[in-house]
Amino acid sequence: MADAVQRRRGAAILIIGDEILSGRTQDTNTAYIARWLGQLGISVREVRVVSDDREHIVSTVRYLSAAHDFVFSTGGIGPTHDDITADCMAAAFETGITYHPTVFAALAARYASLNIGTFNEARQRMARIPFGASLIGNAVSGAPGFQIGNVFVMAGIPAVMQAMLEDVKGRLPASAPLKSVTVSAFVGEGTIAKALMELQKKNADVPLGSYPFSRDGKFGTALVARGADPVRLQGIKADLEAIMRQAGVEPLPDPA
Numbered sequence: 001m002a003d004a005v006q007r008r009r010g011a012a013i014l015i016i017g018d019e020i021l022s023g024r025t026q027d028t029n030t031a032y033i034a035r036w037l038g039q040l041g042i043s044v045r046e047v048r049v050v051s052d053d054r055e056h057i058v059s060t061v062r063y064l065s066a067a068h069d070f071v072f073s074t075g076g077i078g079p080t081h082d083d084i085t086a087d088c089m090a091a092a093f094e095t096g097i098t099y100h101p102t103v104f105a106a107l108a109a110r111y112a113s114l115n116i117g118t119f120n121e122a123r124q125r126m127a128r129i130p131f132g133a134s135l136i137g138n139a140v141s142g143a144p145g146f147q148i149g150n151v152f153v154m155a156g157i158p159a160v161m162q163a164m165l166e167d168v169k170g171r172l173p174a175s176a177p178l179k180s181v182t183v184s185a186f187v188g189e190g191t192i193a194k195a196l197m198e199l200q201k202k203n204a205d206v207p208l209g210s211y212p213f214s215r216d217g218k219f220g221t222a223l224v225a226r227g228a229d230p231v232r233l234q235g236i237k238a239d240l241e242a243i244m245r246q247a248g249v250e251p252l253p254d255p256a
Contacts (some may be wrong), residue, residue, distance in 0.1 A: 010043040012068040014060060016075035016085055016158055026157055029074045036165055041175030041228050042070070043207075052082045054091070061092035070172070075156030077145060079122040089148050090130035100129040103144055110142045137167040143217065147171065164205050176228040179205055183240035184213070185249040186220040195243045201237060220252070 008021050019025040021246040027049065034044045045068060050056050057076075064071045076085030090097040104127040111119040126143040129135070136145035136154060140163045145154040147168070189210050200208045209224040225236045244251045250252070 009069055010045040011037055011070040011072060012046040012048065012064040014064060014071055014073040015047070015049040015156075016052065016057060016073060018082070020049055020075070021051055023180060029156065031163055032158065032162060033072050033074075033165070038178040039070075040169070040172055041177055043170065043178065043226075045184065052076065052084060054084055054088055057085065057088040058092045061089060065092070065149055069150060071151040073151060073153045073163050077126065077143070077153060077155055079125050083125065085153060086128050086130060086146075086181060089133075089146075089151065089153055091149075093130065093132075093148050095131045095148075097128050097130045099124065100135070101126045103127040103129060103135065107142060136164045139163045139166075177235055178226055178228055179230055180224055180226040181233045181237040181240075182222055182224045182254075183237060184220060184222040184243060184252045185244040185247075186215075186218050186252070187244060187247050187249045188212075188219065189221050191247050192221065192223075192243050195246065196240075199236070199239055206232070206236060208236075208240075 013030050015030060017025070020027050025190055030047055037044055046064065048060055050060050061071070061073070073085065073089075076083045076088075081089065087097060104124065107123065107127055108119045113168065117123070123158040129144075129146050130148050133148040133153075136147060136152065138144050138155070138160060140160045141155075141157075142157070144162045146151065147153070151172075152164075152168050154161045154168075189212055193210070194212060196208060201202060203225075205223055206227045209226075211222045211224065213220050213222055223240045225233055225240065226234055227236075241251045
């Protein structure tokens, strides 16, 4: 595995596929996984998108696995020549890979019973699982994902990936869902930047974001705090409102 790095609590998302980088396919998995993890109280700390390149995938998996509690990978576990994710995961964890007998038999039976094509050599590749990995169920198309170490390897097709997450849920430590509060006003970021920085120093464990916007021909800033403690978030919201008022503007009403 990779050289030792300081592990950051939370999760990373790894999106694999040239089709994402070329713009041909829009990535919707990142947003879905991030929201899904937020409901379990797990923050996403990093997102990577990599090409179908063996060395790049292996090095990225090693780094993310060492740096985060969990890694969620999507893409590259289908039947075609560029579906190399399973082999790359085996290489990243320095283990072998072979046809999983249970998966092979289940897929063979599925193709035979549903008359959806021949279970040919290309489709048989979807039964290859790294040694030591546990399977992730797939109620949509049958071909499973797998977990190896702290990495959850799932399909890139959104509907299939979402089905796989249902099997993953029980393997993760759940805590209070992450919530957010937002305070917006027609004021420039530069006007409130110093006060926001001071508030962040006092609340180092609660991420505070500043996001400019344009509405009705006027520019403004939305300040966002995110965390699991609703009482504390309301206190920080009051502090954010105070920052706006100290800048001479009134916070905008919360959206309905």
